[in-house]
Amino acid sequence: MRVITLNVQGIKQAAERGLFDWMVEEDADVYCLQDIQSKEYQLDDGLYHPEGYYPYFFDAFEDDYSGVAIYCKKPPKAIMTGLGFELCDFHGRFIQADYDGVSIVSMSIPSGLKDDTAQSQKFHYMEHFLNHLRKTLRKRRQFVFCGTWNIAHRTSDLSNWYVNQQNSGFLPEERQWMDMVFGELGYIDAFREINHIDHQFTWWPPYNRAWKLNEGARLDYQVTTSGLRKTISNALIHRDARFSEHAPLEVEYDLDC
Template identity: 70%
Template sequence: MRVITFNTQGIEQAADNGFFDWMIQQDADVVCLQNLKAKEYQLDGDRYHPEGYHAYFFDAFEDGFSGVALYTRHLPKAIMTGLGFEQCDFNGRFIQADFDKVSVSSMTVPSGLRSDEAQASKMEYLNLFMGHLKKTLRKRREFIFAGTFNIAHRPIDLSNWYVNQRVSGFLAEEREWIEEVLGEMGYVDAFREINKAERQYTWWPDYNRAWNLNEGARLDYQLTTANLRKTVKDARIYRDQRFSEHAPLTIDYDIDI
């Protein structure tokens, strides 16, 4: 099974930049998109419904804000939207497709870069999402949580990490959160399970210098339940084209969906 996750920063902009032309060549089973900045009714054309894929959307309440989507080659058994708390559901931040052996979600954690209030809201979101992750461990199936977590886990995941320790995305409390998820709770960072290389980033600020010098952060993940650890076969970040400030992350799993 091949899963791609990508933060579009506006699905219409990403389409203009060639994302769907690239996507249909990837032979992915599930494509997880975030930050659509558009509603489902605005995306009813063939451009956003490539042949061979079922498309599912969870809109944000406000126009031009967030929103997530799943594109699946196989018909899911069920689709779930939202997590039952306002920060997620009002802003369209979570959608999940259930298949026979595994559930795959497209999700996003809010950024805290704008202000202290935004950071406090982000930490509240992470604490609420932690509750969902704990409930997930009691279920008798496997899960892949794919999307933008807006946290660089370790120094290897952020350029110039030393001077960014007081910047949202690399704060001690954020790294402690993800360390608990990947440590005590037993979830797996699928990318790092197979790719240990340095300077493997999925986001670069919106200016050419950072992109050209590869000065960025790894903010996009596929976190899986522990039993999927040994199924991870390949992991890569696509940098040959730029569809948004983020890059698509592709993981191949030895799973028959």
């Protein structure tokens, strides 16, 4: 099973840049998209429904903002949306597709870069989401959480990390939170399970030479429950697929859904 996650920063803009042609060509089993910035009813055009894929959406209440989607070749047994708290559900940040024995999630954690209020809301979201991750461990199935976590976990995941230690996305509290996810809770960073090379980024800031100079951050993840560790067979970043400021992150699992 090949799973690709991508923050599109607007699905319509990404489509104009060839996203769906690329998706069909790549032929992955599941695509998890974040920040679609559109309502489902606005995506009736066949362009957004490529042949061979079943799309599922979870909109934000606000127009032109947030939202997540899952495109999958095989229809899931069930779809779940939201986590029961406002910062997630009103902003369309969580959708889950359930298959036999495994669930695939498209999700996002909000950015705190705007101001102190945004960072406070991000910490609040992280607290709620950590509780969900704890509850998930009690379920009798495996999970893959795909999306933009908006945190660079280690110094190897961020260029110029030494000047960013007081910036949202690399704050000590955020990195300690990630330590807890991968340490105490036992979740797996699927990409790092395969690829240990420094400076493998999924996002580059929107100034002219950042991408060319590879001055970016690894903000996008596929995080799995520990039972999937031995199924992770390949992981890569599609650095040259430029549909937004983020790059698609692919992980291959020895699973059949």
